[in-house]
Amino acid sequence: MSIRERLSGNEATATAMKQINPDVVAAFPITPSTEIPQYFSTFVANGTVDTEFVAVESEHSAMSACIGAEAAGSRAMTATSANGLSLMWEMIYIASSLRLPIVLSLVNRAVSGPLNIHCDHSDAMGVRDSGWIMLFSENNQEAYDNTLMAHRIAEHKDVMLPLMVCQDGFITSHAIENIELVEDDKVKEFVGEYKPEHYLLNKEEPIAVGPLDLQAYLFEHKTQQAIAMKNAKQVILDVSKDFEKMTGRNYGLFEEYQLEDAEIAIVCMNSTAGTTKFVIDNLRKKGIKAGLLKIRVFRPFPVDEVAKSLSHVKAIAILDRADSLNAAGGALFEDVTSAMYVNNIHVSAVNYIYGIGGRDTKADDIESVYTDLLEIVKTNKIDNPYRYLGLRKEGDK
Amino acid sequence: MDNLIEIRWHGRGGQGAKTASLLLADAAFNTGKYIQGFPEYGPERMGAPITAYNRISSNPITIHSNIYEPDYVVVVDDTLLECVDVTAGLKESGAIVINTTKSVDYLKTALKGYKGSIYTIDARKISEEALGKYFPNTPMLAAIVKVSGIMTDEALLEDMKESFQHKFAKKPEVIDGNMKALELALKEVKKI
Numbered sequence: 176m177s178i179r180e181r182l183s184g185n186e187a188t189a190t191a192m193k194q195i196n197p198d199v200v201a202a203f204p205i206t207p208s209t210e211i212p213q214y215f216s217t218f219v220a221n222g223t224v225d226t227e228f229v230a231v232e233s234e235h236s237a238m239s240a241c242i243g244a245e246a247a248g249s250r251a252m253t254a255t256s257a258n259g260l261s262l263m264w265e266m267i268y269i270a271s272s273l274r275l276p277i278v279l280s281l282v283n284r285a286v287s288g289p290l291n292i293h294c295d296h297s298d299a300m301g302v303r304d305s306g307w308i309m310l311f312s313e314n315n316q317e318a319y320d321n322t323l324m325a326h327r328i329a330e331h332k333d334v335m336l337p338l339m340v341c342q343d344g345f346i347t348s349h350a351i352e353n354i355e356l357v358e359d360d361k362v363k364e365f366v367g368e369y370k371p372e373h374y375l376l377n378k379e380e381p382i383a384v385g386p387l388d389l390q391a392y393l394f395e396h397k398t399q400q401a402i403a404m405k406n407a408k409q410v411i412l413d414v415s416k417d418f419e420k421m422t423g424r425n426y427g428l429f430e431e432y433q434l435e436d437a438e439i440a441i442v443c444m445n446s447t448a449g450t451t452k453f454v455i456d457n458l459r460k461k462g463i464k465a466g467l468l469k470i471r472v473f474r475p476f477p478v479d480e481v482a483k484s485l486s487h488v489k490a491i492a493i494l495d496r497a498d499s500l501n502a503a504g505g506a507l508f509e510d511v512t513s514a515m516y517v518n519n520i521h522v523s524a525v526n527y528i529y530g531i532g533g534r535d536t537k538a539d540d541i542e543s544v545y546t547d548l549l550e551i552v553k554t555n556k557i558d559n560p561y562r563y564l565g566l567r568k569e570g571d572k
Numbered sequence: 573m574d575n576l577i578e579i580r581w582h583g584r585g586g587q588g589a590k591t592a593s594l595l596l597a598d599a600a601f602n603t604g605k606y607i608q609g610f611p612e613y614g615p616e617r618m619g620a621p622i623t624a625y626n627r628i629s630s631n632p633i634t635i636h637s638n639i640y641e642p643d644y645v646v647v648v649d650d651t652l653l654e655c656v657d658v659t660a661g662l663k664e665s666g667a668i669v670i671n672t673t674k675s676v677d678y679l680k681t682a683l684k685g686y687k688g689s690i691y692t693i694d695a696r697k698i699s700e701e702a703l704g705k706y707f708p709n710t711p712m713l714a715a716i717v718k719v720s721g722i723m724t725d726e727a728l729l730e731d732m733k734e735s736f737q738h739k740f741a742k743k744p745e746v747i748d749g750n751m752k753a754l755e756l757a758l759k760e761v762k763k764i
Contacts (some may be wrong), residue, residue, distance in 0.1 A: 181601045293613070314636070346636050350610035351597050353632070449634035537637045 177422065178356040184347035187315040187354055188254065188280045188340070189214035191322035193224055194362035197278075198249035198369075201229035201240035205259035206292045207344035208282035212254055234259040238266035238277075245275035246384045248374030250326060252277070256344055257284035257298045264302070270337045271306030272400060273385055276329030277337040279307075280322065283445065283496075284344040285532045293533020294344040296444070296496040299473075300506045306400050308338040308407050309474040311444040313430075316354050317471075318342040320424060323357065326366050327414040333406040341473075343446040345533065357422060365421055404475045411472055428477040430469040431484060433459060437466025439548035440485060442511055443494035444470045447529070447536050454541040465545050476510050482518035485511070490523040490548040494564070496530045504561055523551050529564035540565050575631070577720060578639045581624040582658050583648035585617055588709030592648070593624035595713055596722075599731045600628045603723050608633055621656055628722055642666065646716050648695070648708050650674055653682040664688045669715050669761065671695040671708050676764050691719050693761040702753035703746065710750050714757035725758050 182190065189211050192200065200219075202212035212228075219228040227244075231237045237253050244251040255263065260281060270277050285291040286298050299309060308328060312318040321340040329338040342348055357365070373382055388396060408428065415426040430448070433455050434440060441451050448469035458465040468484055470477075485491055493512070495505025503509070508526035515522060527544060530536045544564060551557055579596070583589025590611040597609030608627040614620070625639045643666040647658050650672035662668060667689035670679065679690060695711035703710075717728045732754055736747045 181597065181607060313634075343636075345610075345613055349613065350608055350636070351594055352608050353601065353606050446636035449636045453635040535638045537640060538635060 178358065180354050180356050181351050182315055182354050183210070183349055183351050184312075184315040184318045184342045185210035185282065185349065186214060187319040188322055188342070189218070190356065191319050191362075192252055192280075193218045194357070194359050195250075195252070195323070195326065195366050196224045196363075197226055197252045199227045199229065199241065199244035199251040200253060201231050201237045201244070201251065202253045202255070203231050203234050203237050203259065205234070205256050207284055207348045208254045208256040208259070208280065210348070211280055211282070234262040235266060238263040238270060241277045242266060242270050242273065242275055245270075245277050246273065246374065247376045248371050250330075250369040252279070254280035254282065256282045257286045260298045260302065261286055267302050267305045267307065269385065272396070274335040274400070274403070275337060276326065276335055278322070278325040278329060279337065279339040280318075281339045281341045282344045282348045283341050291532040292344075294346050294496070295531050295533065296341075297498075299339070299341050300497040300499070302339075303474060303506055306336060306404065307474060308334075308336055308404070308411075309472075310338065310340050311471055311473055312340060312342040312347070313446060313448045313469065314347050315342075315350070315352050316424075318347065319354060319356070320418065320422070320426065321471075323362060323365065324411075324414050324418050324426075326369065327417075328407065328411050330369055330371075331410045331414075332372065334403050334410050336400070336403050336407060341445065346446045355422070355424075361421060365417070408472070408475050408477065426471060428472040428480055429484070430467075430471060432467040432469065434466035434468055434484065434488075436464055438464040438489045439491075439545055439552060440466040440468055440488045441492050441494060441541070441544060442468045442470065442481075442485070442507065443496075444473065444507065445496070447494060447496070447541070450536060450538055451541050454538050454545065457538075458542070458545060463545065463549070470507065473507075476514070478514040479518060481511060482514045482520050485515065485522060486518075486520045488522055490525075490551040492525050492527055492544045492548055494527050494529055494544070498528045498531060523555070523557055525551065525557055525560045525562055527562045527564040534565050536565060576627060576629040576633070577644070577722065578642045579626040579628070579644045579646065579716065579720070580639050580642040580662075581626075581646045581648065582652050582656055583622055583624070583709075584652070585620045585622050587648050588707060589622055589646075589648045589712075590624045592646075592709035592713045593626050595709075595732070595735065596626050596716065597628075598735060599713075599717070599728055600626075600722055602731045603727055605629060606631060606633050612638060621652055644669065644716060644720050646712055647671060648712050653679075659683050659686040662686065662688060667691055667719050669693065669712070669719050671712055679764065689719075690764050691715065691761050692764055693757060695757065698753055698756045698760060702756060703749040707753075710753040711757035714754040715761040718758050718761050728758075729754060
């Protein structure tokens with residue numbers, strides 16, 4: 176029997192970490208992820224876990240400590256947001272290239288500047304090409320579930336890549352909601368022990384980690400990372416299937432909500448997907464065939480699956496909670512449209528940049544997107560594919 | 573989601589409006605509901621206006637925006653009536669609950685002709701009588717439960733007793749006072 180609880184997204188993540196009981200947690204506090212190491216440090220202090228908690232002096236050090244711990248052969252976790260991730264940036268690439276399956280909880284927040292502590296996905300988008308697996312979570316339940324699955328995916332011998340679990344800062348990290356927890360012993364059995372193949376503290380096999388890698392082999396090593404990322408897709412599906420056996424909760428590469436017979440669809444990630452479901456339920460009552468494709472696995476990007484899933488709709492809006500400032504659309508928009516192009520599927524598609532710096536995304540905003548899509552279907556015309564949602568207009572208060 | 577109840581709290585930093593919204597979420601959760609409790613984080617400092625929200629439903633809640641058309645509004649500090657549009661979007665089928673001793677005429681003017689029900693309660697008097705100190709959030713929690721009918725008085729009292737015993741495990745002397753504040757508030761909240 177699962178345990179009915181009510182927890183914030185941060186509490187849910189800290190609870191997952193408690194149940195995982197990793198060897199090392201190294202973290203430096205930053206809003207809105209601060210509560211995760213804060214709660215976790217109390218578990219350490221009262222002996223609920225036997226983790227070595229390292230209260231480092233910066234995020235660069237937090238990731239460095241995780242790299243050291245994982246290279247030594249142990250299981251390491253951390254949490255951060257926005258500028259904390261920016262400060263980790265150098266080590267983020269080193270973690271993935273050294274093939275260290277570190278698990279990071281990223282509570283999404285706008286990267287400065289100007290200074291803002293609220294949610295957008297600019298932090299995550301800044302590391303989308305760094306070789307980390309990236310899972311996005313609609314609510315506290317998904318943040319918890321993704322964290323429980325994280326080590327099994329990251330540590331799989333065909334993968335061996337670090338993994339970050341994303342959730343929306345404040346919107347889900349600080350909202351108390353219902354959640355179903357898994358019992359401690361079941362989590363322990365599900366996650367299992369970490370038995371690395373190669374590690375520094377193995378005296379039977381002395382190895383070097385992170386030596387100079389020049390023209391002769393860096394290319395091949397990078398390609399191995401790329402292959403591992405490709406392999407991750409099947410591993411994620413396999414682990415998710417095992418997770419479903421334990422909890423009854425089904426996870427794929429993405430979630431399709433009312434998409435099967437949809438004529439118009441939104442593609443988005445994290446908490447906005449929940450608001451979109453709420454809007455879809457209302458639109459369906461009016462006979463409007465609206466649907467949603469919610470990306471869970473952003474890296475590796477499920478190119479063929481996404482294209483196939485959207486191939487039957489007449490118009491798509493892709494919502495990006497980070498502006499790429501490139502005069503060419505947000506990252507998710509580029510990924511989705513590219514996926515469709517290479518699969519030779521043409522569906523009208525528009526991009527909306529939304530929710531920047533915590534701008535609240537209302538049900539009305541989402542409904543207006545579906546209204547726009549209906550117009551596109553009717554007129555078969557897109558004047559401007561690069562749009563904004565919820566942006567102040569001249570004269571707005 | 574026809575049974576979805578949405579509540580917006582207006583208070584000032586330090587008065588416990590956020591805590592009250594989380595306690596309400598807790599109490600409703602314990603009656604078997606799906607709940608959300610979340611504050612709107614801004615510049616957090618003592619005395620600054622703050623907003624917190626609750627959603628309570630018999631079905632899972634997926635929407636993740638702030639609340640713009642609440643069924644109920646709770647005003648923890650009546651000085652906010654002068655500077656915050658507390659009835660913005662408030663449904664006329666709903667109600668507003670205000671911690672105040674101000675006159676009916678003043679309130680009607682301040683609420684700009686809001687046509688729904690208006691309830692008042694003197695949370696200061698109750699809190700000072702029950703606790704010897706001014707903590708308005710406990711009486712306001714009882715007041716909104718009474719007005720909204722989210723749960724019975726008995727269910728609230730039973731649940732809060734357990735919650736206080738846990739929360740104040742190291743300060744058991746305040747449990748009785750808080751319970752008394754709840755009981756008084758359930759009796760004293762009145763419609764104008």
